[in-house]
Amino acid sequence: MSLDCKDTMYAQVEELVSRFAADAGLVGLKSEQASASAAPAGSTSAAREARATSSNYIELLRHKALIGAPMAGVSDRTYRIMSYLGGAVACVSEMVSVAGLFYKSSGSWDLVEPSPYEPPLIVQLFGSVPQQFVYATQHISQRLGQRLRAIDINMACPVSKVVKKGEGASLMNTPEAAAEIVRAVVSAAPCPVTVKIRRGYDLAHDTSLAFAETLVDAGAEAIEMHGRFAKQLYKGDSNLDAIRQLARVIDVPVVASGDMFSADHVAKSLCGSELASVMIARGTYGNPWIFRDAREKIQAWEKLHVNPQAQVEGEMNPQVKLQVNSQAQVEGDMNPQLNPQLNPQLNPQLNPQLNP
Numbered sequence: 102m103s104l105d106c107k108d109t110m111y112a113q114v115e116e117l118v119s120r121f122a123a124d125a126g127l128v129g130l131k132s133e134q135a136s137a138s139a140a141p142a143g144s145t146s147a148a149r150e151a152r153a154t155s156s157n158y159i160e161l162l163r164h165k166a167l168i169g170a171p172m173a174g175v176s177d178r179t180y181r182i183m184s185y186l187g188g189a190v191a192c193v194s195e196m197v198s199v200a201g202l203f204y205k206s207s208g209s210w211d212l213v214e215p216s217p218y219e220p221p222l223i224v225q226l227f228g229s230v231p232q233q234f235v236y237a238t239q240h241i242s243q244r245l246g247q248r249l250r251a252i253d254i255n256m257a258c259p260v261s262k263v264v265k266k267g268e269g270a271s272l273m274n275t276p277e278a279a280a281e282i283v284r285a286v287v288s289a290a291p292c293p294v295t296v297k298i299r300r301g302y303d304l305a306h307d308t309s310l311a312f313a314e315t316l317v318d319a320g321a322e323a324i325e326m327h328g329r330f331a332k333q334l335y336k337g338d339s340n341l342d343a344i345r346q347l348a349r350v351i352d353v354p355v356v357a358s359g360d361m362f363s364a365d366h367v368a369k370s371l372c373g374s375e376l377a378s379v380m381i382a383r384g385t386y387g388n389p390w391i392f393r394d395a396r397e398k399i400q401a402w403e404k405l406h407v408n409p410q411a412q413v414e415g416e417m418n419p420q421v422k423l424q425v426n427s428q429a430q431v432e433g434d435m436n437p438q439l440n441p442q443l444n445p446q447l448n449p450q451l452n453p454q455l456n457p
């Protein structure tokens with residue numbers, strides 16, 4: 102492909118992604134790049150700008166956001182752009198090892214770097230050493246500046262090569278160690294810090310509520326929950342009711358994850374429930390439009406149940422309807438144009454021409 106063709110293609114991608122970002126309330130790419138070039142990434146002003154850029158992410162999560170989930174070996178820059186074009190309002194990087202960043206692995210750093218044609222990135226980190234989390238958070242913040250939207254900590258990965266090192270879902274067995282990691286990241290991050298968890302580690306113990314409360318107390322601003330236990334890996338079904346139960350109890354947004362394979366299921370999971378948002382992972386395979394299709398279904402539901410306030414208050418509330426009708430009756434009784442008894446032209450007793 103020629104350079105001219107690539108430039109044209111990337112320009113079209115930038116325009117489309119910018120439009121999706123604007124619709125979602127995200128910072129536009131062009132203004133964002135201009136601000137980033139105006140202030141060095143490591144400067145104090147850049148840190149303040151990064152905080153301002155990312156400050157609405159948690160608020161976004163409270164309003165049925167549809168987010169591209171982190172998937173190792175899948176959710177790279179190209180895949181994320183495809184998800185944005187399909188209607189995602191935010192995307193998370195592949196899972197990045199803090200040890201890899203600490204020891205300056207070029208492959209790990211490549212996972213952190215967003216495309217210039219995507220909105221600010223949520224970077225997901227995994228590991229077990231708080232000092233390495235601090236190092237990774239500080240250096241990611243310096244390198245990305247305003248292009249960093251949030252730091253997400255993975256405490257959900259069930260893969261054996263991760264959990265055997267005390268990382269990923271194995272941290273659910275050590276809540277205090279997990280809380281120490283959250284506190285370390287919060288202390289170093291210029292942006293919101295979120296955590297992804299599971300129902301628990303083994304099938305006999307659902308520890309999600311106590312674990313999530315510990316993380317929130319440590320500074321986590323949102324919890325993403327996959328509705329399986331770590332020992333299940335991806336077998337069986339993700340328990341959506343367990344995620345909803347967590348959402349009823351804790352005060353931060355809860356984002357559901359797991360088995361979001363269709364737009365119908367995504368919409369039904371969010372509409373009329375306590376869940377704040379949804380992360381979609383394998384449901385995007387071959388169907389990046391799942392975000393757009395789910396959003397249309399959610400908007401249709403909201404139009405019927407939320408938006409027409411006047412209809413809800415007037416047509417569906419008998420007391421309000423009675424009050425409105427009573428007011429009309431009062432106005433009619435007092436208005437000669439509406440009440441024949443007060444209008445000589447309409448009342449034979451008052452108009453001799455009408456009274457033979």
